[in-house]
Amino acid sequence: MNYIALKMLMGDRGKYLGIVMGLTFASLIMTQQPAIFVGLMMRSYSFVTDVGLPDIWVMDPKVQFVDDIKPLQDTKLFRVRGVSGVDWAMPMYKGMIKARLADGTFQTCNVIGLDDATLIGGPPVMLEGRLEDLRRADSVIVDIDGARDKLARPSKDPAGKPVPLKVGDTLELNDRRAVVVGIAKTTRTFQSQPVVYTTYSRATLYAPRERKLLSFVLVKARPGQEVHALTRRIRETTGLAAYTQAEFEELTVNYFLKNTGIPINFGMSVTLGFIVGAAIAGQTFYNFTLENIRQFGVLKAMGAGNGTLLGMILLQATLVGMVGYGLGVGLTSLFGWSMRNTILAFKFPWQLLVFSGLGVTLICVFSALLSIRKVIKLEPAIVFKG
Amino acid sequence: MGTATVAVECRGVRKTYDGSGQQVVALRGIDLDIHAGELMMLVGPSGCGKTTLISVIAGILDQDEGLCRVFGHDLLHMKDKDKLRFRAANIGFVFQTYNLLPSLTAAENVSIPMILNGISRQKAQRRAVEVLERVGLAERTGSLPSELSGGQQQRVAIARALVHGPKLIVCDEPTSALDHETGHRVMDLLKQVALDEDRALVIVTHDARIFEFADCIAQMDDGQVVKVVRSSGQS
Numbered sequence: 001m002n003y004i005a006l007k008m009l010m011g012d013r014g015k016y017l018g019i020v021m022g023l024t025f026a027s028l029i030m031t032q033q034p035a036i037f038v039g040l041m042m043r044s045y046s047f048v049t050d051v052g053l054p055d056i057w058v059m060d061p062k063v064q065f066v067d068d069i070k071p072l073q074d075t076k077l078f079r080v081r082g083v084s085g086v087d088w089a090m091p092m093y094k095g096m097i098k099a100r101l102a103d104g105t106f107q108t109c110n111v112i113g114l115d116d117a118t119l120i121g122g123p124p125v126m127l128e129g130r131l132e133d134l135r136r137a138d139s140v141i142v143d144i145d146g147a148r149d150k151l152a153r154p155s156k157d158p159a160g161k162p163v164p165l166k167v168g169d170t171l172e173l174n175d176r177r178a179v180v181v182g183i184a185k186t187t188r189t190f191q192s193q194p195v196v197y198t199t200y201s202r203a204t205l206y207a208p209r210e211r212k213l214l215s216f217v218l219v220k221a222r223p224g225q226e227v228h229a230l231t232r233r234i235r236e237t238t239g240l241a242a243y244t245q246a247e248f249e250e251l252t253v254n255y256f257l258k259n260t261g262i263p264i265n266f267g268m269s270v271t272l273g274f275i276v277g278a279a280i281a282g283q284t285f286y287n288f289t290l291e292n293i294r295q296f297g298v299l300k301a302m303g304a305g306n307g308t309l310l311g312m313i314l315l316q317a318t319l320v321g322m323v324g325y326g327l328g329v330g331l332t333s334l335f336g337w338s339m340r341n342t343i344l345a346f347k348f349p350w351q352l353l354v355f356s357g358l359g360v361t362l363i364c365v366f367s368a369l370l371s372i373r374k375v376i377k378l379e380p381a382i383v384f385k386g
Numbered sequence: 387m388g389t390a391t392v393a394v395e396c397r398g399v400r401k402t403y404d405g406s407g408q409q410v411v412a413l414r415g416i417d418l419d420i421h422a423g424e425l426m427m428l429v430g431p432s433g434c435g436k437t438t439l440i441s442v443i444a445g446i447l448d449q450d451e452g453l454c455r456v457f458g459h460d461l462l463h464m465k466d467k468d469k470l471r472f473r474a475a476n477i478g479f480v481f482q483t484y485n486l487l488p489s490l491t492a493a494e495n496v497s498i499p500m501i502l503n504g505i506s507r508q509k510a511q512r513r514a515v516e517v518l519e520r521v522g523l524a525e526r527t528g529s530l531p532s533e534l535s536g537g538q539q540q541r542v543a544i545a546r547a548l549v550h551g552p553k554l555i556v557c558d559e560p561t562s563a564l565d566h567e568t569g570h571r572v573m574d575l576l577k578q579v580a581l582d583e584d585r586a587l588v589i590v591t592h593d594a595r596i597f598e599f600a601d602c603i604a605q606m607d608d609g610q611v612v613k614v615v616r617s618s619g620q621s
């Protein structure tokens with residue numbers, strides 16, 4: 001009867017396509033929207049991921065996320081270095097500083113100051129120049145997106161394209177000269193400002209005069225030192241907050257989840273996709289069963305039991321479910337692939353496959369149940385009714 | 387004919403419908419015997435209970451009272467599962483509006499009763515083609531119902547009703563959707579191909595033009611059998 005069930009379904013081209021389209025739509029929305037959501041959320045902490053190397057981030061206990069800078073006194077660095085189990089601890093400056101561009105306009109930049117000796121915390125990928133070039137006088141490295149866009153110089157020809165900032169160009173940070181010695185590639189974050197890397201001591205010169213300038217202390221644990229135990233020890237001895245990289249990422253993403261409307265917006269899209277998909281697919285599937293109710297009655301009269309008919313409907317629901325799911329997920333992947341070089345955030349972990357798979361299954365079960373109820377209650381005597 | 391096996395035996399069969407608060411008595415004590423090898427026609431005015439009676443006889447509707455035995459089996463008191471199996475093996479159906487599955491070819495439609503009896507699809511398909519040949523549709527085994535004329539569709543339905551060798555075939559108005567000549571051909575087929583000495587045919591009809599095919603005509607009125615005429619003359 002499986003063959004008959006499938007032929008029954010596919011024989012009705014219009015309904016078959018309608019059901020599959022409803023499910024494709026639902027599965028597309030249920031994977032594509034969360035994929036953008038996950039991509040976006042990962043951006044909130046991508047700076048932490050980019051820095052990579054340190055095991056532990058130490059900061060003011062009031063810091064709520066990575067861009068929420070509450071500076072520490074420089075002496076805290078030595079307190080952290082004094083904690084047992086610490087292999088090394090390096091300072092990092094992170095702050096917004098106004099840059100004056102060659103054409104006289106101002107642009108706020110996200111300035112990162114790295115430990116002068118080790119340059120730990122630098123950009124993940126250098127496109128031009130080398131990280132060590134930061135040791136030269138007045139040198140900075142800028143990120144490629146900033147160089148091409150916000151830091152670019154307007155073209156002399158009014159209709160022409162802006163000229164990207166290049167190695168050798170200069171800018172002014174707080175009235176101090178800075179020479180571009182390298183171009184880096186960084187992962188996009190929520191902050192749209194250009195990223196400017198320099199050394200810690202130079203960053204403190206660029207920064208507005210303040211008593212406290214140390215943003216983070218980056219810590220590497222001694223080999224064999226359990227990292228969580230070390231974060232606890234740092235907290236206890238210094239009174240500062242200490243997080244592992246994963247914890248700091250989590251802190252950041254949780255801040256955005258709680259304090260922005262982003263999850264609600266995406267949650268609503270996903271729910272809407274689910275409801276619309278369920279409505280289209282469920283409705284069409286139910287209509288399909290209703291239209292074939294007489295055929296089901298004939299099968300019942302001819303001796304097909306409820307179990308057989310139930311199996312047929314489940315098989316039909318499974319088929320449309322799998323085709324719709326496959327198409328939806330495929331379209332999502334295609335979408336992600338075609339957007340790979342754009343500003344769009346998109347991340348498609350396997351968990352999303354499970355998530356949308358469950359959603360589509362739910363819709364199919366719901367549709368099948370409606371139909372199964374109808375068929376089980378069906379009296380075979382209807383076959384003789386006109 | 388007196389020694390013939392009794393295919394269907396009805397004694398005091400009553401059925402009342404509870405339709406939307408209003409009770410309709412459809413069968414008021416039916417007594418009727420149908421013999422194997424016999425083509426019986428059930429005739430009578432509209433609403434007299436003909437369809438209800440063959441539904442009870444075919445085991446797709448339970449009577450409220452009385453006894454109905456089909457080849458010795460009391461369907462009313464059978465377990466649901468056994469009843470399904472009994473129907474699958476022993477009953478064939480022919481409807482006024484054919485009721486073929488529109489997405490299946492003629493041969494696939496005809497193979498359904500055998501598949502329901504647990505026969506493999508390939509075997510069922512082969513046998514379906516044979517039976518379609520017998521009803522004169524050798525050339526149309528791969529056609530969809532929508533590609534066939536009414537008469538051809540009814541012939542497919544007849545093939546479907548007899549392909550699994552059932553002992554009883556019930557037909558509700560098999561010729562009323564067809565023109566006179568086609569109806570005649572369909573009846574010919576039922577009489578020549580479907581009828582068998584250990585099989586009974588019950589045909590509900592309004593169509594006086596086909597009465598000549600009957601071995602026996604049971605006249606119904608208002609839920610009762612008022613007269614039975616056998617062609618041999620007994621009543």
Ligand SMILES: Nc1ncnc2c1ncn2[C@@H]1O[C@H](COP(=O)(O)OP(=O)(O)OP(=O)(O)O)[C@@H](O)[C@H]1O
Pocket residue numbers: 403404405410411412431432433434435436437438439
């Ligand atoms: N499901 C039902 N619910 C309520 N009443 C019904 C139902 N089916 C049939 N009836 C009533 O039972 C009576 C007998 O109906 P049945 O269909 O057996 O008549 P029939 O002799 O086949 O008529 P026709 O020649 O018009 O097909 C009619 O009065 C009909 O209205």
Ligand SMILES: [Mg+2]
Pocket residue numbers: 436437438558
């Ligand atoms: Mg009727």
